[in-house]
Amino acid sequence: MLHTWCYRAFHVSPGLNIYSAEKTTGKTICLQLLHVLCSQPWYAAAPAPADVIQKTLVEPATILLDDRHLTFSSSGWQQVINFLVCGLVDEERYFASHGRRVVKGYNLFSPRAFAGRGPLPSALADRSIPVCLRPATFSAVKRIQVAEVEDDYELLIDLMKHWVVRNFNQLFYSAVSRESPAEELAHLNIHQRDHVEPLLLLADLIGGAWPQQARFALRRIFHNARNDKINQSILALHDVREAFLHCHDPDRLSTSYLVQHLCELQDRPWAEWSRGKPLNGRSLALLLEGFGILPDRQRTAAGAPVRGYDRKAFLPSWQQFCDHHPETGCSASVPEQEISIGTAQPEAI
Known part of the structure; x- marks a missing residue:
């Protein structure tokens, strides 16, 4: 405020x-x-x-x-x-x-x-x-x-x-001259570092316990956001929906296709999901199981069973959590x- x-x-x-x-x-x-x-x-x-x-x-x-x-x-x-x-x-x-x-x-x-x-x-x-x-x-x-x-x-x-x-003038000159220690914001990406800087400058000028509390709060907020299992599952739900839309809403998509699609998305964690390794079918299933969405096997035209997901299984969760309807153009x-x-x-x- x-x-x-x-x-x-x-x-x-x-x-x-x-x-x-x-x-x-x-x-x-x-x-x-x-x-x-x-x-x-x-x-x-x-x-x-x-x-x-x-x-x-x-x-x-x-x-x-x-x-x-x-x-x-x-x-x-x-x-x-x-x-x-x-x-x-x-x-x-x-x-x-x-x-x-x-x-x-x-x-x-x-x-x-x-x-x-x-x-x-x-x-x-x-x-x-x-x-x-x-x-x-x-x-x-x-x-x-x-x-x-x-x-x-x-x-x-x-x-x-x-x-x-x-304090406005002092804030202005502090913002112009300050060089933030890299280690205090090392847990954030470059955009996050830039955009939280004004709040740290405010805390520093107010003084007292505020500088320490502000840094602690930001570390905890961003750490919790990165490790928020519910939000991660909703993000996966959203991105799976994008994959179905990208394929013009087929009745079913294979697990291998969904995993590949998610890992190719930019600005998403899937390509380095677990200790630098990409998301796999098991990890995707764990993210979606909280919504009651489970993979199954279905035979293809070639006769081989392929593990994948039925679009109908996603519909209730998409309606509840994903209000965004991407369009082909704007x-x-x-x-x-x-x-x-x-x-x-x-x-x-």
Whole structure:
């Protein structure tokens, strides 16, 4: 939340990937709390991709995208992902044409948070902090009433504003001059290192126990995300669905084909799944068995039995966990009276 009030001091912003495998885990509550505490928030539940682009081209804001799996299932999902990634880096410009008029470059830089089910597209996931939610028992949580006029919210907002006024210049110069020790972020990939850096700078400037706590929290968050068995199984479920769609939804696919398809996917863990070795049929079966999906043998036209999976076995789980419907193509623009979809490029220095 504090970062949204001073993100202009940095050249990148981390996304926030709030996800769960189930409904009613508090994803919307998280975004509603961010909405009342963040600077210039824009909250939307499952907006159309063109609406996301239109809104933030006209008025840059802290984007709080709820039910993002539905937004990314609509026509134009590839373009809105490119659009959202572009806005996480200050030096990039998003180029869009206005009907038949001249192309204009936009600085879309702002914080953004995404809440939904299923895996976040890898281009966004690599630049976001994962927050996995689980259902809580009613006795373990206190119900939160979200209202913008709460006195406690106003007090917290005032404290953040005054802190930023006092410390913005120091944050800016720290971001320009700092060289992060490689060892403290060695467990993250290059995009993750860049995009969590603003939070570490904030923690360092606040001082006290915050620098140590921030680093511990980030290590634990990313470690848990990498070892989240439920999320890994949902990722496999999603990627198997992509394989069926790639083959035009046959009734059945062999285990060998699915394993090969998954291992060839970029930005996925399957090629080095177990101690640097690729995913195999047994590992795939273990990932899917929690959904009640099991491989079986069926004779082929050649007469030899082949182990594989029946498409019908996946349908209930796909409906529950995979709302993303990939398309063969995406629209190149929104209606002419609006703004045509463009491209993201680094700003010329």
